[in-house]
Amino acid sequence: AQSVTQLGSHVSVSEGALVLLRCNYSSSVPPYLFWYVQYPNQGLQLLLKYTTGATLVKGINGFEAEFKKSETSFHLTKPSAHMSDAAEYFCAVSTYDMRFGAGTRLTVKP
Amino acid sequence: EPEVTQTPSHQVTQMGQEVILRCVPISNHLYFYWYRQILGQKVEFLVSFYNNEISEKSEIFDDQFSVERPDGSNFTLKIRSTKLEDSAMYFCASRGTGVGGEQYFGPGTRLTVT
Numbered sequence A: 001a002q003s004v005t006q007l008g009s010h011v012s013v014s015e016g017a018l019v020l021l022r023c024n025y026s027s028s029v030p031p032y033l034f035w036y037v038q039y040p041n042q043g044l045q046l047l048l049k050y051t052t053g054a055t056l057v058k059g060i061n062g063f064e065a066e067f068k069k070s071e072t073s074f075h076l077t078k079p080s081a082h083m084s085d086a087a088e089y090f091c092a093v094s095t096y097d098m099r100f101g102a103g104t105r106l107t108v109k110p
Numbered sequence B: 001e002p003e004v005t006q007t008p009s010h011q012v013t014q015m016g017q018e019v020i021l022r023c024v025p026i027s028n029h030l031y032f033y034w035y036r037q038i039l040g041q042k043v044e045f046l047v048s049f050y051n052n053e054i055s056e057k058s059e060i061f062d063d064q065f066s067v068e069r070p071d072g073s074n075f076t077l078k079i080r081s082t083k084l085e086d087s088a089m090y091f092c093a094s095r096g097t098g099v100g101g102e103q104y105f106g107p108g109t110r111l112t113v114t
Helices: none
Strands: A002-007 A010-014 A019-027 A032-038 A045-050 A056-058 A064-068 A073-078 A087-094 A098-100 A104-109 B005-007 B010-013 B019-024 B031-037 B043-050 B053-057 B065-068 B075-079 B088-095 B109-113
Touching: A002 A087, A002 A098, A010 A019, A019 A032, A019 A087, A019 A104, A032 A064, A032 A073, A045 A056, A045 A064, A045 A073, A073 A087, A098 B043, B005 B088, B010 B019, B019 B031, B019 B088, B019 B109, B043 B065, B043 B075, B075 B088
Parallel strands: A010 A104, B010 B109
Antiparallel strands: A002 A019, A019 A073, A032 A045, A032 A087, A056 A064, A064 A073, A087 A098, A087 A104, B005 B019, B019 B075, B031 B043, B031 B088, B043 B053, B065 B075, B088 B109
């Protein structure tokens, strides 16, 4: 069985501040992990993914995430938030099927 | 770049009516999925399909739902008798081979049941 927990349904940061979105997972087999972004009234866009190898993965729009097996975490970060980063972010874990977290809504204040 | 497509983009139907949501997965993909997202909520897994049969389904995917791959390109989700609570965004996804590979999502169909 696999599941994802996203801590914080809503995160608010100022423009230029660090973005940190938290994701913890559980999986009975080595997981593949993903972050997706969803803008209002749009579909899901892949930000980044971890499969194997380097535990720090870089994605689009300056985002990165680090896989920490000991902490069963895959937190998403961005050093400096931009107004255009405001969206819903979903963490997902996949073996044969994908399971999503509940999502974190990121608000960026000017 | 290949992409998953879905039609229609928006479907309005009356309660009790049957609807069929259509998806065209990426052509060389083997695994197909449907997900649902009720407005403002998380993305929920409905069903996965491989080798012309359902490989896994969630509690949401009850007898009112069915999936089919009627030809070599389309993948459909049928809701037999829609309920108000079926109103949601429905996403199709497809994946190539192997465990844990990236799923590619379509743009979704917004289903509104009145």
